[in-house]
Amino acid sequence: MRAIDHHAWTNRWRDWHPAEKLLPAGSLLILTLMLPPLTTAPLVLTGMMVATVRGAGVPLQTLLRVLAAPATFLLAGIPFLAVSVDFAEGVNLHLSAEGLRLALTTTLRALAAMSCLAFLILTTPLTDWIAPLRRIGVPAGVVELILLIYRLIFVFFERALTGHQAQTARLGYSRVDRSVRSLGLLAGNLFQRALAQARRLEIGLMARGYTGELRVLAPKHVLSRTRLAAGLGLVGLVGATSGLLARGLS
Amino acid sequence: MTAPLLAARGLEYVYPGGVVALRGLDLSIERGQKLAILGPNGSGKTTLLLHLNGTCKPTGGEVRLDGQPARYDHRALNQWRRRVGLVLQEPDDQLFAATVGQDVSFGPLNLGLSEPETGERVREALEALRIAHLAERATHALSFGQKKRVAIAGVLAMRPEILVLDEPTAGLDPHGVTHLLGALQQLHEAGTTLVFSTHDVELAYAWADRVALFHEGTVLCQGGTAAVLGDREALHRARLRPPLLLEVAEALGAGRDQSCPAPRSREAVLTLLQERLGEPASAVSVEPAVAHSRRGPSE
Numbered sequence: 001m002r003a004i005d006h007h008a009w010t011n012r013w014r015d016w017h018p019a020e021k022l023l024p025a026g027s028l029l030i031l032t033l034m035l036p037p038l039t040t041a042p043l044v045l046t047g048m049m050v051a052t053v054r055g056a057g058v059p060l061q062t063l064l065r066v067l068a069a070p071a072t073f074l075l076a077g078i079p080f081l082a083v084s085v086d087f088a089e090g091v092n093l094h095l096s097a098e099g100l101r102l103a104l105t106t107t108l109r110a111l112a113a114m115s116c117l118a119f120l121i122l123t124t125p126l127t128d129w130i131a132p133l134r135r136i137g138v139p140a141g142v143v144e145l146i147l148l149i150y151r152l153i154f155v156f157f158e159r160a161l162t163g164h165q166a167q168t169a170r171l172g173y174s175r176v177d178r179s180v181r182s183l184g185l186l187a188g189n190l191f192q193r194a195l196a197q198a199r200r201l202e203i204g205l206m207a208r209g210y211t212g213e214l215r216v217l218a219p220k221h222v223l224s225r226t227r228l229a230a231g232l233g234l235v236g237l238v239g240a241t242s243g244l245l246a247r248g249l250s
Numbered sequence: 251m252t253a254p255l256l257a258a259r260g261l262e263y264v265y266p267g268g269v270v271a272l273r274g275l276d277l278s279i280e281r282g283q284k285l286a287i288l289g290p291n292g293s294g295k296t297t298l299l300l301h302l303n304g305t306c307k308p309t310g311g312e313v314r315l316d317g318q319p320a321r322y323d324h325r326a327l328n329q330w331r332r333r334v335g336l337v338l339q340e341p342d343d344q345l346f347a348a349t350v351g352q353d354v355s356f357g358p359l360n361l362g363l364s365e366p367e368t369g370e371r372v373r374e375a376l377e378a379l380r381i382a383h384l385a386e387r388a389t390h391a392l393s394f395g396q397k398k399r400v401a402i403a404g405v406l407a408m409r410p411e412i413l414v415l416d417e418p419t420a421g422l423d424p425h426g427v428t429h430l431l432g433a434l435q436q437l438h439e440a441g442t443t444l445v446f447s448t449h450d451v452e453l454a455y456a457w458a459d460r461v462a463l464f465h466e467g468t469v470l471c472q473g474g475t476a477a478v479l480g481d482r483e484a485l486h487r488a489r490l491r492p493p494l495l496l497e498v499a500e501a502l503g504a505g506r507d508q509s510c511p512a513p514r515s516r517e518a519v520l521t522l523l524q525e526r527l528g529e530p531a532s533a534v535s536v537e538p539a540v541a542h543s544r545r546g547p548s549e
Binding site: 005006009125126127130147148150151154155197200201203204205206207208209210211214215216217219 | 300303305328331332335336337338340342343344345346347348349351352353355356357359360361365368369372386387388389390391401404405408
């Protein structure tokens with residue numbers, strides 16, 4: 001998570017207007033879901049990976065790690081798609097061509113869709129989404145909650161990490177039973193500290209005139225028509241190529 | 251004489267759990283002062299500071315603003331916090347926005363300023379603390395010292411008359427302390443009244459012009475820095491020791507009377523030492539330094 005955040009803040013496309021990234025990635029995502037996956041998904045996957053790694057300069061390893069977590073779930077699901085169970089004469093398990101095809105298309109489609117999302121989260125820090133969210137009418141309370149959670153996750157994470165280190169230093173994880181106990185203590189402690197932190201944060205905010213609304217200056221990004229056009233051009237290219245390939249295959 | 255800018259009279263505060271934090275405390279803050287509230291850990295300094303901007307409402311006694319008893323209704327509190335800026339000890343308790351610039355913009359926007367004016371205030375506050383280069387950085391990616399300066403900038407951007415800082419140097423390295431005190435000194439020269447709590451006697455001696463000696467929820471004495479920190483008995487009662495610089499200076503015969511005041515800076519004490527030893531002043535190299543810091547647990 002820290003790696004994702006780090007790259008979101010430091011990649012080469014960090015200062016682009018979020019729409020320049022959202023529109024192409026979002027369109028590709030929709031293409032992936034609508035067009036035949038066998039031809040579209042590989043194109044989208046390749047396009048998004050190249051954009052993330054070559055374009056924005058996010059290391060391939062980071063991208064693969066981001067994709068790995070959901071990919072594990074996918075792999076776990078493949079057998080259930082590929083194997084069909086027949087109850088006609090006892091219990092019969094058999095692989096069917098239909099099932100294999102389904103497993104393949106689902107995997108490809110899901111991977112391609114995930115690559116679009118990975119591109120977005122790896123190239124755009126959360127703060128850039130705040131202004132658009134407000135503009136499309138997400139309630140202020142929800143947006144503020146997102147902001148606060150984003151900020152406090154890091155504070156919380158750091159406390160959890162130091163707490164864990166301190167416990168380890170006093171052999172809190174030297175045996176399984178001790179580990180369970182230590183982890184419980186740590187969780188309880190973090191909960192209390194989170195509550196105390198919330199109370200102090202409110203004091204700090206009130207000292208700066210907080211009256212129930214967390215308003216800050218929105219980041220200023222200039223929309224580049226060239227980049228937006230290039231992005232949408234890529235979408236068109238993927239769509240057209242996929243269509244041609246599909247026709248050629250059938 | 252005009253009424254002090256901010257004053258506490260017979261201030262008492264009992265926490266809901268029954269813990270007595272302040273017991274009949276008197277304090278006055280005059281315009282243009284650099285006042286140190288000096289006391290050991292756990293003596294109630296933070297609780298006192300929370301009364302200075304109306305966060306806590308006293309259970310006895312009162313806080314006075316310009317000689318008028320403070321009111322605690324919504325409008326009065328807003329007005330009060332506009333004038334008295336409070337910086338908490340732990341910057342993570344104060345910074346909530348994702349980027350430095352956004353966080354600092356929070357206060358000015360709450361004052362009802364327009365976006366261009368707010369942008370101007372943000373720039374000005376970041377420059378005053380010499381962190382303009384951090385404006386676009388993520389808040390959580392900063393070092394402790396940087397966070398501390400951002401927290402101060404966030405309050406400064408509201409241009410308070412009085413800046414109240416809880417343990418401003420706690421957790422900073424010597425360079426960070428020098429840097430911070432330099433920025434605060436500039437604010438002071440620009441007319442901001444500064445109040446800060448500390449348990450660091452050396453810091454109070456080197457930097458404050460008035461000291462309130464704080465112990466177990468009450469102010470033992472308040473006065474000029476030299477007078478308060480020269481009062482050994484009071485310091486002992488507050489479980490503090492006299493500043494080393496003062497002790498050395500006194501051992502060298504300075505500070506006994508008005509004609510020969512005790513030197514306040516490290517350089518001045520070293521010069522005095524060299525004079526007494528009869529060596530030329532250039533024989534010992536003198537490093538510029540302001541004060542050292544120690545990090546105490548929060549109170």
